[in-house]
Amino acid sequence: METWDALRARRNVRQFTDRPVPAEALDRILEAGRRAPSAGNWQPWDFVLVTDRAQLVELSKVWQGAGHVARAAAAIAIVAPQPQDDRQSALLQYDLGQATYAMTVAAADLGVGTGHAAAADQDQAKAVLGFPEGRFLAYVLSVGYPSDKPLAVLHRLNRRPFDEVVHHGRW
Ligand SMILES: Cc1cc2nc3c(=O)[nH]c(=O)nc-3n(C[C@H](O)[C@H](O)[C@H](O)COP(=O)(O)O)c2cc1C
Numbered sequence: 001m002e003t004w005d006a007l008r009a010r011r012n013v014r015q016f017t018d019r020p021v022p023a024e025a026l027d028r029i030l031e032a033g034r035r036a037p038s039a040g041n042w043q044p045w046d047f048v049l050v051t052d053r054a055q056l057v058e059l060s061k062v063w064q065g066a067g068h069v070a071r072a073a074a075a076i077a078i079v080a081p082q083p084q085d086d087r088q089s090a091l092l093q094y095d096l097g098q099a100t101y102a103m104t105v106a107a108a109d110l111g112v113g114t115g116h117a118a119a120a121d122q123d124q125a126k127a128v129l130g131f132p133e134g135r136f137l138a139y140v141l142s143v144g145y146p147s148d149k150p151l152a153v154l155h156r157l158n159r160r161p162f163d164e165v166v167h168h169g170r171w
Pocket of ligand 1: 010011012013014063065066068115116117118119
């Protein structure tokens, strides 16, 4: 896909086929996250790739809205350091957003769907993923081929109108 098409085809996917995502595709998606920019280049992320069904089911229990993780071909758990203060917390969320979005667009480019999930139950996350002290599970990305319809450029969007969002020169 062209970059512009991948950007416009990406959507949050919550229903997946059983088709596995090839290892090379998963690596490319993870590489997109690794290459993301971050404040001072601190790269505050680790990615735990999960493909085992039983582990995906357990991972889906970290948040009531993470049910789609259980049915995905794979999931990327985005693990981050506990922020030291409010400023670091704000930078962290910004940087994790950039890494996450890079992965979602790289996936869309391959026709692979992704779905965000927040994470609440950190005890469950730690039990499933085994990350060290001082880290937390920030988000989970479900990964897989969409079962509702293939990824294609979206023409009808549930977004605020362009002219309302974009201001020229002054608000
Ligand atoms: C930070 C963040 C957290 C999200 N958490 C969840 C979630 O826990 N469960 C879920 O099903 N979708 C989650 N989403 C998906 C959003 O609901 C979705 O991206 C939004 O409605 C826009 O739809 P689109 O991604 O298809 O364009 C999350 C998205 C973001 C950016």
